[in-house]
Amino acid sequence: MNTGPLIYIDDDEDDRMLFQEAMEELFPMLPVESYENGPSFLKRLTGDIFILPKIIFLDLNMPVVSGAECLTRIRKNTHFTEIPVIMYSTTSNPKDQLRCLDLGANMFVTKSRSYNAMKKQLTEIINTHLF
Template sequence: MALTVMNIVLADDDADDRMLFEEAIEEIEIRTTLSLFQDGKQLMDYLLSPNVILPEIIFLDLNMPIKDGMQCLTEIRKNATLRHLCVAIYSTSSSEQDIEETFVNGANIYINKPNTYGALKKVIKKVLQLNWQYHTSALNRDNFLLRL
């Protein structure tokens, strides 16, 4: 049986956060390819480019320059080709308003950026191991916010 490789995308304007995320993904025993973007415009240009291999999961920071995570989420959900993608909001914000707004706009899960490397690895692994078909069919406010 061929091992499948999970295609992951991270859009985050913080260079340190991108680097830590990349290191954590490499240490998790799940085969992945990771594409990194520093703003929402780069992400959307990539997703809408011809012949793109769409990711299984997009980790999306909310607060980014040029085009923020909420704008990307809205565009993804309005686009017939992208609508089915799993979007994990990945943000330092723990504001109820941000959580509610991303839930209403169709994000699959909301993750507060962990403040330790160990917690980061744990949260990424948990998200990658989710059974997304089950998770998204049973999506409700209680399982939307990922708590470790």
């Protein structure tokens, strides 16, 4: 397991705050970096590549640069090819899911509406991909 943070990219501020809160509760030893859109994350992608993230959670439906475009750029960066990318979106459209998996996502998860269900989802994802 590498030493970097978990990254969460989502344009919804409430979703970012809930995600951060859940992760602090579940995995306090795992630092989380949040980004409000694709461009802010993509600057990091081309910046410090010495501290690679452990895992990336990526919303699909974002303005300016979509989650699918971010995913494409992540997978084009050779330093990020082994890092799990979890598409974490409100959509449950099978076409969106298949497209993201084809673009290189490791998993597609539809966000849960309940906080406790979200914590269960996150626990399963983190335990599957990191531990």
